[in-house]
Amino acid sequence: MYKLVGTISGDVELHEFDFTVTDAVRSNEYIKVWNDELEGWVLGRVVSIVDAAKKIATAEIIGYKDGRGFLMQPKSTLSRDGKVFKADQAFITDILGLKSGGIYLGMLDGRNIPVYLKKEELIQKHCSILAKTGSGKSYTAGVLIEELLDKNVPLLIIDPHGEYLSLKYENRNKEERKQMDKFGIAPKGYASKVVVYTPSNFSINPAADKLFRIDGINLSVNELYDLFPLSDAQLGVVYQCINEIKAKKEFYTIEDIIKGVSESKSSAKWRIVHFLERIRETGILSDSPTRIEDLVKAGKTAIIDMKGAEPKLQQMIVYRVCKEVFEGRKMGKIPPFMLVIEEAHNFCPERGFGKAVSSNILRTIASEGRKFGLGLLVISQRPARVDKNVISQCNTQIILRVTNPNDIKALSRGLEFMSAEMEEEIKRIPQGVALLSSPSIEMPVLVDVRVRQSEHGGRAVEMGGTAKSESKRGEGAGNGRRKEGRKSRIVRLLGE
Ligand SMILES: Nc1ncnc2c1ncn2[C@@H]1O[C@H](COP(=O)(O)OP(=O)(O)O)[C@@H](O)[C@H]1O
Ligand SMILES: [Mg+2]
Structure with a gap:
């Protein structure tokens, strides 16, 4: 009934063993072996193919569920010559504690087993997405955002590169559309839920829906x-x-x-x-400032698209808006929501890597936000440069490919589950595959992140910054009604 893939041979240790491969098996494949003393199956995972010619692989033991349902490690080694089988879906799901329903991230790498995160855990316990550029951070964030949008969770996205307005449009990428069946999804745009704000103006950012303004009256x-x-x-x-x-x-x-x-x-x-x-x-100051009640609304996502705002101004905006929404949440003026911070190293840098006026409030939200239903999703390509006080508060960690040794070190220091093997693994994982650690699952797993339902904006930016598909549609969305770029009332008030 089970597919035999090999026989235990060579080194057999308590938590690791070698086996001779008798049928095709890949790295990271889940396997099961019989433990005589327990009289039961134990889940394992192929860590590496040691010697392809001799067909020797190394596997680690993940464990088994005891009578109370706790994940346990066997206390006796496996018997030499024991049979190694490919683990079946039900067994993997049970041992890893995979739940069905919730925030759908993708499939267990190499298997058709969907991986879900609990919505409450994601929001209340914060989440970080860390990896090098081009590995799929923004894409993965987009997947989480789509899932949260589908569940009507309000979001506020700090978007330094204007990557997220493409959430409005359905995914048109042919290759990705071909994969949608596999992931059980369909193309979908979120135009009716997404509102793009610009702190600049409509001539600099014609794709924006609204101006983002700060109260300029009676500044203290x-x-x-x-x-x-x-x-x-x-x-x-x-x-x-x-x-x-x-x-x-x-x-x-x-x-x-x-x-x-x-x-x-x-x-x-x-x-x-x-x-x-x-x-x-x-032009950011106005006598008709943006109200947080408009930004954070049930079922809506507000994007603050920073196009045209210099870095210091971006930090100031993040500081102001975070302070206001945090207070707003405390007083119940706005519903519970998720705050998404892209390029987090710019807004809450680690000591020694610059200063930002937004640092303190982000640290406060990281440590206290959960009490008030304010979730944080931080994204960065430089894990070592993000305030570790913020990172350490994130209970769901999504790590894609990281190669910089300092960043790997920072990850290891900050994340207790990181082992030496994992450090090696994250250097090699392909684009779109993520190492996921979450309170929703028993242990970290590799996830083949699902394709996007909506268009991924980062793609166009990568193609030499022309933002082709994006700006085209953006202009359409703007309908030409803001060609000249209105000035805020305060600017006129000031006689400019
Ligand atoms: N899960 C995925 N499925 C398919 N393609 C992906 C996936 N993740 C990333 N990609 C591809 O990788 C590219 C880079 O991803 P992106 O999220 O923009 O990187 P970054 O880490 O720099 O934010 C995307 O344009 C997309 O083509
Ligand atoms: Mg990105």
Whole structure:
């Protein structure tokens, strides 16, 4: 009944054994062997083909379920000459504790066994996707986002490269469409659920649906300090200036502050004016700011597409929006949701790898978000450069191919399940295959991540940044109605 693939021979240790291959078997194949003492089957996994010519393979023992349903390791070695069989689906599913239903990530590598994550675990316990560029991080994030969208979980996506607006359109890639049957999915676009915000304007980002704006009325000294670092002397000048304005006006804008500061007698004033003017010129400040109740809504995904925003401004936006949604969640103003941070190393860098104003709030969300139904999905190609306080809070880890030794070291340090074998393994895993560790499963597994239902935006960006398919459709979506790029009301208010 079971397919015989070999016979135990050579080295037999408690957790590992060699076997002579008698039928085709691949690396990472799940196998089962009989343990005499237990009088039961034990699940194993082929770790490597040691000697292809002599047909010797090494397998590790995963374990068996005891009477209480706990995954156990046998305490006795397997008998030499024992038969090695290909493990059947029911046995693998049982031992690995694979559940059906939930967030569908893909198939167990090499097998037609679907791998699901529990929605609650994914959201409440945070998730990280780490790997080198081009290995499939954004693609995999897209898969999770599609699944969450299907379950009406609201999402807020920080999108530095404008990769995610393609969620609106169904996947047109011919090769991927051919694989959809295998994964049991169909093409699907999410146009009715996805809203793209731009912190720039519609001429820079014609594919955007709405402007993203920050409240520019009555900025306090603290808020200005968040926008750019002020020295004590500069703080003093701004503080005095704002107090003087407040005495005269109920509502004031950044223009009033610029005017006030430039009339000050301080020698530091021009530097402050320069900063203030730079903030004003970004156009991000408005008297009709984006409301978090509009960003985070049941069944909707908001994308903040950072196209056209310089890195410091991006960090400031992330800081502001994260602070507001965190407070909003605490007060129950918005529903529980998932916050997606692409290029997380730019927004919460590890010590020694730069500073970002958004670091602290992301750390707070990582450690406290779960209490308030605020889930975090962090994505980065430089695991070593992301704040380890943030990474260590992610209970679901999705690791794709990583080759940089520092990054591998960082992963090993941060993730308790990483073994020396796994370190070797993640250097070799092919594009689209992920090492998944999650509270939903008994032990880390390799998953062949399913193809996308919607279009993957990263693809076009890779093709020399032309974003062909994307911008074409984006323009269509914009309908030409924003050709000139409206300016925010505050800019007009300021007489520009
Ligand atoms: N699960 C997958 N199935 C099919 N193709 C994939 C998969 N994952 C990644 N790819 C391919 O790999 C390319 C790079 O993936 P991407 O997610 O953009 O990489 P990055 O890690 O840089 O974010 C994609 O354009 C896509 O063609
Ligand atoms: Mg990417």
